[in-house]
């Protein structure tokens with residue numbers, strides 16, 4: 001069965017990459033709807049032509065509900081306010097939803113959880129398979145070294161990114177905090193300035209770089225007296241995120257109602273090989 005995929009944020013950096021990833025996917029998947037914000041100057045544009053190719057017949061529109069019967073799953077990489085609105089539409093039309101958008105407030109994240117009681121829902125701060133392996137390596141390192149090491153997370157992204165620290169950096173922090181029995185909201189330190197005093201061993205520090213066209217770098221440092229372990233992931237193209245999200249979308253169709261993340265997708269794939 002061909003999985004019919006809709007994209008919200010279709011003209012954005014990730015939206016365009018998703019359209020390319022769907023076109024090049026080995027899975028039987030097809031882009032059948034492309035949604036942008038109502039004010040977008042690209043409404044009416046053909047997605048194929050937008051990507052520099054032939055007309056595809058998929059024209060950018062702004063009303064997800066109007067095309068809900070043309071898709072089996074929605075992939076959303078937009079902004080939190082949009083994601084919440086699209087999630088309500090997915091819930092109303094029983095559409096599985098993949099969310100890559102980051103930067104939700106606690107209230108917005110909580111509101112999103114209600115959708116997971118209605119449709120299959122997969123959310124990840126990072127869909128790149130290598131980052132999901134990084135989470136596992138960081139968890140193992142935290143268990144082995146965490147109580148004797150200072151933990152710092154450094155991330156770098158392009159100048160257009162609107163949230164900080166990145167969702168991936170926060171996920172890394174959550175993974176290691178959980179492995180060490182710490183509450184991230186109590187131990188996170190977001191940047192330092194001035195007379196800060198000596199470092200508290202239990203804190204987990206976050207540092208953010210925003211510059212140029214950096215796609216996404218994350219390093220987690222475990223530093224103790226005399227040695228330092230660093231685990232680094234560098235994304236050199238958004239294609240890694242897009243392919244992961246398309247993989248998640250194809251997997252999600254047919255899953256039971258509930259909340260999943262990219263680790264569930266990859267674990268299921270591993271157990272099937």
Ligand code: NAD
Pocket residue numbers: 008009010011012013014015035036037038040077078079081082099100101102103124125126127128241
């Ligand atoms: P972008 O600004 O290039 O694209 C966002 C798009 O969403 C824009 O085209 C915008 O017009 C559109 N949009 C805004 N409101 C909308 C609405 N109401 N309906 C439909 N479309 C709407 O941003 P980007 O670089 O593509 O990133 C998008 C999000 O994805 C960010 O939150 C980013 O952090 C996140 N991201 C996640 C991953 C991951 O793997 N999870 C990877 C990369 C980026």
